[in-house]
Amino acid sequence: MTPTPYPPTESFDQFFKDLRPGQFLEALFEAVPNAHLFIKDSKGRFVAASEGFALQMGAANVNALIGKTDHDFTPHFIADAFVKDDLYVLRTGKPIIQKVELVPAQNSLDWLTTTKIPLYGNSGKIIGLAGVIRKTEDSDELYRENPVVHKIVDQIGNSYSQKISVQEMASLGAISASTVERLFRSTFGISPLKYVKKVRLHAACKKLRTTTKSLSIIARECGFTDPTSMSRDFRSELKINPRSYRNSFGQKKTAAKKSM
Numbered sequence: 001m002t003p004t005p006y007p008p009t010e011s012f013d014q015f016f017k018d019l020r021p022g023q024f025l026e027a028l029f030e031a032v033p034n035a036h037l038f039i040k041d042s043k044g045r046f047v048a049a050s051e052g053f054a055l056q057m058g059a060a061n062v063n064a065l066i067g068k069t070d071h072d073f074t075p076h077f078i079a080d081a082f083v084k085d086d087l088y089v090l091r092t093g094k095p096i097i098q099k100v101e102l103v104p105a106q107n108s109l110d111w112l113t114t115t116k117i118p119l120y121g122n123s124g125k126i127i128g129l130a131g132v133i134r135k136t137e138d139s140d141e142l143y144r145e146n147p148v149v150h151k152i153v154d155q156i157g158n159s160y161s162q163k164i165s166v167q168e169m170a171s172l173g174a175i176s177a178s179t180v181e182r183l184f185r186s187t188f189g190i191s192p193l194k195y196v197k198k199v200r201l202h203a204a205c206k207k208l209r210t211t212t213k214s215l216s217i218i219a220r221e222c223g224f225t226d227p228t229s230m231s232r233d234f235r236s237e238l239k240i241n242p243r244s245y246r247n248s249f250g251q252k253k254t255a256a257k258k259s260m
Contacts (some may be wrong), residue, residue: 034135039119041128044069044086053133080239089116089129100188148173149183152192160199161223166192196223201237204230208246215242 036053040046046065057073059065070079085096095117113134121127152169169192170177184192204222207213215227224230227242234242 036133037130038133039128039130040086042090042126044083047128056133078238085114085116086129089118090126093118093126146183146187148175149187152180153195156196156199160196160203161221163223164196197233198237200224200230201233204234204242205238205245205249208242209249218242 036056037048037050038046038053039048045067046069047067049062049065051062054060054062054065057065057070059068059073065073070082073079074082085099088094089096095115097115099114100112114131115133116129116131118126119128119130152173155169155172156164166177166180169180173180175183180192184190184195188195190198200222204218204224207218207221211218213221215230219225219227219230222230224233231241234240234245238245240248
């Protein structure tokens with residue numbers, strides 16, 4: 001028996017008016033592995049989010065997040081980058097789709113895929129934005145169409161402490177150096193050497209947070225030529241020097257905060 005279709009003029013406005021908040025997209029995203037939803041108004045204030053996103057930001061729950069901004073939960077050198085992307089979406093009306101970025105989180109530093117889209121009011125003007133963040137996994141479709149990129153990325157992850165050239169990456173993937181450049185820019189939006197730099201920063205941040213090793217040892221273990229080179233990349237990418245990063249996010253600092 002063919003089901004009777006709804007009349008084409010029927011409106012479901014009342015259904016959504018009667019729907020209790022928090023059951024729709026927010027709850028749905030809790031069932032999607034590693035995916036978190038957030039919604040902001042035009043001033044960058046959170047107006048809705050999934051529970052997972054609130055926890056990712058360091059808030060006790062969604063209610064503790066509402067009305068706050070990125071700067072209330074995230075160090076300024078990270079929050080400023082988030083706000084820059086927000087303003088781009090709000091001012092241009094153009095979405096940011098699947099932007100891959102290395103983002104320092106509460107107790108980790110992970111590759112995240114971020115999507116942001118503008119939200120329009122009844123007047124037709126942009127009144128906010130909605131976003132989704134996902135942790136990039138090895139099995140993600142990010143690599144599905146480019147398995148050679150996955151192969152190179154794995155090798156970088158295993159040998160970032162050593163000198164790595166684009167030509168060596170090309171040899172590993174049995175492709176040309178120009179193809180390596182093109183694949184990394186299309187996949188991550190950055191050059192292969194910039195990718196290597198970010199992986200090294202990832203490793204250095206972890207060691208600064210979790211060990212008491214000297215800056216010289218960390219620089220050597222993470223593939224930097226010397227502490228000065230590491231410090232230069234920290235200031236360029238994270239807007240903070242390694243010593244200040246350790247003082248702000250190291251284990252002793254974290255333990256002190258918990259005891260307060």
